[in-house]
Amino acid sequence: MKLWQKNIILLVIAAAICLLPLFLLKDAEFAGADGMAEEAITEIDEGYKPWFTPLSEPASGEIESLLFCVQAAAGAGVIGFILGRMTARKNENNE
Amino acid sequence: MKTKKRLWGMWLTFILVFGINLTANAMHIMEGFLSPAWSITWGVVCVPFLIAAFVSLKKKFEKEPKSFVLLALCGAFAFVLSALKIPSLMGSCSHPTGVALGAILFGPFAMSLVSLIVLLFQAILLAHGGITTLGANNFSMGIAGPIVSFVVFKGLKKAKLSTGLSVFFAALLGDLATYVVTAVQLALAHPENGNILASLIKFLSIFALTQIPLAVCEGLVTVVVFGIIEKYGKRELKALNIFQ
Numbered sequence: 001m002k003l004w005q006k007n008i009i010l011l012v013i014a015a016a017i018c019l020l021p022l023f024l025l026k027d028a029e030f031a032g033a034d035g036m037a038e039e040a041i042t043e044i045d046e047g048y049k050p051w052f053t054p055l056s057e058p059a060s061g062e063i064e065s066l067l068f069c070v071q072a073a074a075g076a077g078v079i080g081f082i083l084g085r086m087t088a089r090k091n092e093n094n095e
Numbered sequence: 096m097k098t099k100k101r102l103w104g105m106w107l108t109f110i111l112v113f114g115i116n117l118t119a120n121a122m123h124i125m126e127g128f129l130s131p132a133w134s135i136t137w138g139v140v141c142v143p144f145l146i147a148a149f150v151s152l153k154k155k156f157e158k159e160p161k162s163f164v165l166l167a168l169c170g171a172f173a174f175v176l177s178a179l180k181i182p183s184l185m186g187s188c189s190h191p192t193g194v195a196l197g198a199i200l201f202g203p204f205a206m207s208l209v210s211l212i213v214l215l216f217q218a219i220l221l222a223h224g225g226i227t228t229l230g231a232n233n234f235s236m237g238i239a240g241p242i243v244s245f246v247v248f249k250g251l252k253k254a255k256l257s258t259g260l261s262v263f264f265a266a267l268l269g270d271l272a273t274y275v276v277t278a279v280q281l282a283l284a285h286p287e288n289g290n291i292l293a294s295l296i297k298f299l300s301i302f303a304l305t306q307i308p309l310a311v312c313e314g315l316v317t318v319v320v321f322g323i324i325e326k327y328g329k330r331e332l333k334a335l336n337i338f339q
Binding site: 040079086 | 164182183184298308
């Protein structure tokens with residue numbers, strides 16, 4: 001099997017694993033695991049108060065998702081650029 | 096002198112390129128949720144690893160300046176993966192760490208610096224993780240995870256397992272290790288009525304169970320990228336000596 005064929009199969013499996021819960025668990029909230037831990041801490045340590053608050057928080061959920069998109073896009077761009085250059089070096093890879 | 100200058104130039108570019116967009120959100124320990132004593136302890140524990148990372152990367156770049164391209168690739172890989180919050184079978188969301196690739200290519204310590212930059216900017220810009228919990232979070236994501244990945248990769252290679260499978264399990268177990276360590280850190284800091292074990296089980300069920308399917312995904316994606324590097328980046332891989 002060629003590398004790209006194997007890679008496509010692997011990526012499809014990975015995507016399927018990510019999407020599966022959305023179909024299997026229709027009623028789930030899909031909240032963040034860190035938020036759940038926060039609740040657990042307040043449950044265990046009732047008197048616990050965070051002694052330090054974040055310096056700044058994103059203005060809204062939209063801004064937050066914007067920052068995440070920018071992060072993923074920038075990373076994907078760098079990966080594409082580097083792998084693209086690497087795969088384009090024909091002479092050396094043919095040895 | 097010239098190599099030294101170039102080295103610093105590389106670091107600067109690296110920090111600039113990634114620093115600006117470093118808003119990774121990992122499911123890390125939230126700001127203020129570790130007592131000052133634990134915050135300081137984990138911070139101190141990180142220091143020797145960061146020094147080891149700096150020394151080992153410096154050595155690698157001096158020997159083979161081109162390997163910097165691969166480090167940039169590993170950094171970028173970690174950013175993409177840690178930006179993707181993925182639903183899990185537990186009905187909650189978490190995301191992969193993406194540090195295993197760097198651990199396999201650059202050794203067990205190198206990623207502690209990369210992950211520190213990620214965590215720092217995300218704590219400042221996105222209010223995820225935190226300045227006070229930076230040490231604890233860097234220990235789980237930048238130190239414990241990569242060390243597990245590196246050891247698993249070397250061990251499975253020695254056991255004559257194929258490179259693909261070795262990479263898969265290295266990434267999977269490294270990802271899981273990060274969240275197991277996070278659960279341990281929280282349990283140590285917040286024992287339930289003085290019972291660390293009871294509280295450990297609680298945190299493990301939140302972090303580790305959510306993480307299992309995602310760890311499998313991280314394993315698969317890491318194999319894909321590693322396969323491409325292995326096929327087309329022979330020169331860089333040779334310089335890094337990863338199969339020895």
